[in-house]
Amino acid sequence: MINRKKTWRSRALTISLAAIMSFPIAANISIDNASAAVKKYPVISQPFKIKGESSRIGTINKSGSTYIALRDLNTALGLKTKYVPSTQHVQVTGRERTMEMGLQNSSYVLNGQPVLGPEVIVQSGTTYLPLRFLSESFGYEVTYENKSKTIGLKAISENALSITAESIGADGEDKSLLVFYPVLSGYKDAEVQQKINKFLKKEADRFVSAGSKQMDPVVKENNAQLAKDPKASIRRPSFDGRFTVTHNEKGLLSLYADYSVYLGGAHSDTAREAYTFDLSTGDLLTLKEAVGGGSDYVTIINQQIKKQIADRKLTLIAPFKTIEPDRDFFLSHDGVVIYFTQYEYTSFAEGMPKFVIPYSAFTKR
Template identity: 30%
Template sequence: MNSKRKRRTFNITLNSKMLLLMGVAAGSLLLSGMHAGDHLVAAQGSGQSADPMRAVQSKSTPVTSNLVELKANGKKAAQQGMLFENKTWVPLTFLRDELNLSLTYESASRTYIITQDYQKLKVTLYEGGVTSYLNGHYLGTPGAKLIKGRIYVPFQWLKDYLGYEGVWDGKLKQLDIVKSQLNNLEMKTVSHREDNADAVITLNAPSVAIPGNTSAEKAINRVLEKDNSEFQAYIAEALKNREGESNLAPYEFNSSYVVTYNQKGLLSLFIDKYKYTGGAHGMTVRQGYTFNLEDGSLLTLKELFGDTSDYMNIINGEIKEGFESHPGYFGGFKGIGNDYTDYYLQTDKVTFFFQVYEYTPYAAGIPEYSIAYEKLLKKNSHYQNLLP
């Protein structure tokens, strides 16, 4: 069993396999270059349409759906949601008008930007449809959609990324969206940018501030700072090795992070580190971190799910089934062990991910497989509070 899995670092002396593992975002990153209009947002809120929206509406999603009555913190909203593809979707403007989130628009790129603390959601319109990013991370399926000329986002995004939960009344077809009880901490972004003839570098690394618990704060920040400093060291070495090769195109290095869970004394996130140093495309390496906020320690799978005796069999069985149904699967998955760190928590599930070229082709991106907590936790488990 492939149980020994060391935390990846960007070491310039890499074997051929790690060179392959080190790069996956090019395809995703190239998708983020399009948008719509602030006047359109106003038009959406009033149920009207505007010409710029119509100009990009040729790929509007055809839909036979049921309307959902939306409420915000118990108050009925003027806008309605939709049941579509067995999921609830809410108008983008609901986030602004009812949840009071910041919504801005960049006309040059036709991009709407929702900001909620440390999370920045970008929804871009283009001739082929809609694409979405969270803190630079491409959001695939389900994604934002144009439905009957309006932009809708899956309610799941509000749960997973924006700090909300919902109370569903199936009889009334009503969804009350309320703020989740988040941990008392502040996420900060440590940014660094360079743009010169040799490289374009954009680094956005996470840092935490935990009022009243400086020891946990320091422990977490040591881990996050180490992740960032190792990438910076890799960049410095790559640029040193490039000296004297002025005919090369500029290198590109990016880092970004997404907080996936920030409740009940746990903090879970992942960091993407992208590099392009020539060749057909760049690559991204992803690293997951899940912390206990009481002492700042990194949590292992055994600590999270070990109260269920066969939890590793459940995890490996689900992942294996996912790989075997994946087009282009190379084969070779033998299982993960307790020291596996490539996972992150979400509101109702844990998601395991694997690097590009590890088991699947580049075009597949970073494969992810999610398992509901109900399959891994019992009512008397130490982390039973993760259960819905």
């Protein structure tokens, strides 16, 4: 197993809303929602190809994003939906996942962990929810064919295991802490499963300890201010952790965790740790191992990043020259993902830019 970095890396927290809000979906559930869109959106007959079968489903479009009737989509994909009128929550289950959606406040909880999702829209007694967000959350690949304007949905063949969230929390008047970490279950190799779970819990504990230590000086300073002036306005520090599973295919499991600490400034700082496991051994893979072991992998990645920077017209605050051979990474369905940390090459407004290097780039040597 490779050694992990032990230092806390302070990074600004941003979440790419554009990535989350593409191709948003709809539930045929009638509710009263004060946040519902005032504008009346036309219903469009959208061509779909779901599990290889062509069909047309009524959708709406908002700001370039597609919304669709949730029950129509769930019926096609084999997901199950349950609506609880008393709480105005929708529960969607399938493919070893459970998502709870609050229709009044557009809240989402996936396998026990709160996640950020697009705003719910209510129109003509129908609740509209995000297509890409929900589909990808449940392990479906979403594609779009320009010529036919067809949206494709296909189940990704995943490793047979479940991933749920456990939490470490502490809340008081002086500071707040809540960290979620992944727990694997149902995997065929119990020893490997235990090995990965033990490692991920240890990593969460490590960051909780580091974050708590960062908050301690602020707590001390706040308490000193309150001792002098009980009515003094202070900002309570907080530490939060969330994880995202990005790849669970072909005997590999990849995910990253964002640990966000707020110390009273303009915004939180975040440390991102990415992990890719070989499910045959439970060991972490290095970047070189993940891309096939070729000696020119750094050059290939550098070329791809430079091209994507130019294509996206990404403004840099420092010139990009090369990645480190042991650069942090994670896997997606489409390729190896390299990311810039906050303020490394871009401003805070750019967040953590991601660069997907297609797997094919490493086989064309």
